[in-house]
Amino acid sequence: MPLSPDLLAAVEAFAGRPTLLVATDFDGALAPLVPDPSDSRPVEGGMERLTELAALPGVTVSLVSGRALRDLAVLSGATPEMVLLGSHGAEDSRHREGLALTEAQQALLAALDDELATLVEDHPGAWVEHKPAGRVVHTRRMDPVAGPAALDAASALGARHTALVATPGKEVVELAVAHVGKGAALLGLAEDLGVDAVFYAGDDVTDEHGFAALAANDREERAARRLTVRVGDGETAAQHRVADEHELVEVFQALLDARR
Incomplete structure (x- = not known):
């Protein structure tokens, strides 16, 4: 499906800025959502266009993702020139020393593991993904009717442990002891790089935080030059929308052509 004239015009205007940050979520934007996250791969042409x-x-x-930085690097096949922000911005590929947790944070993760083991027993089909700064309860393999109860239980854990940050997503709830958020991560990266304009694409609740942060950036000139794209349906703060991951690749191609 051809891109809308409005989106194409926005891409042309964006591409003409002197320095650009082109950022995107991974799962649901660059790679289709799949039952087993380890099976996720970028759609054809996506990483190729981004590499160019x-x-x-x-x-x-x-690439800005809730995934652990190491998993994001392996599954995406990103080149060294790309900046990877994992764990919702808590991990940054530019900082090779990795994520350091305090003793209190490590103890909280250990206690959380025990409680999540009980949660999984109580909600068959739910499973827990381990990340350096947190744990993620997944329900994508569960009966759709039963899944919400497991997510509610995970959110209740987050409410009980006030030091945790609970972040809901599509059939997931992440419980983290160290959290930055995609919005803050994007703004921080843009400031570090000193770019004139920021592009961001995503499909989930956490990406909406990114869209909103870019729109409300204290650097008003940069906020006015942003280009944000929602992938898929749902309410959004993004300026534009594409149907799926393949259409997002078309946006990357249009941006590449315009920039060249």
């Missing part, structure tokens, strides 16, 4: 963009003068490409 990253090679252009004045362009920085970033």
Whole structure:
């Protein structure tokens, strides 16, 4: 399906800025959602277009994901020129020392593991993904009718442990002891790089935080130059929308053509 004239015009205007940050979520934006996250792979052409963009003068490409940084790097096949922000911004590929947790945070994760083991027993089909700064309860393999109860139980754990940050998503709830958030991560990266404009695409609740943060950026000139794209349906604060991951690849191609 051809991109809308409004989106194409926005891409043309964005591509003409002197320095750009082109950032995107991974799951649900660059790679289709699948029952087993370890099976996730980018759609054809997605990483290829991003690699070409990253090679252009004045362009920085970033993948921004809730995934652990190591998993994001392996599954995406990102090149060293790209900046990877994992664990919702708590991990940054530019900082090789990794994520350091305090003793209190480590103890909280250990206690959380015990409680999540009980949760999984009580909600068959739910499973827990381990990340450096937290745990994620997944229900994508469960009966759709039973899944919400498991997510509610996970959210209740987050409410009980006030030091945790609970982040809901599509059939997931993440419980983290260290949290930055995609919005803050995007703004921080844009400031570090000193770029003139930021592109961001995503499909989930956490990506909406990114869209909203870019729109409310204290740097008003940068906020006015942003280009945000929601992938898929649902209410959104993004300026534009595409149907799926394949249409997002078309946006990358249009951006590449315009920038060249």
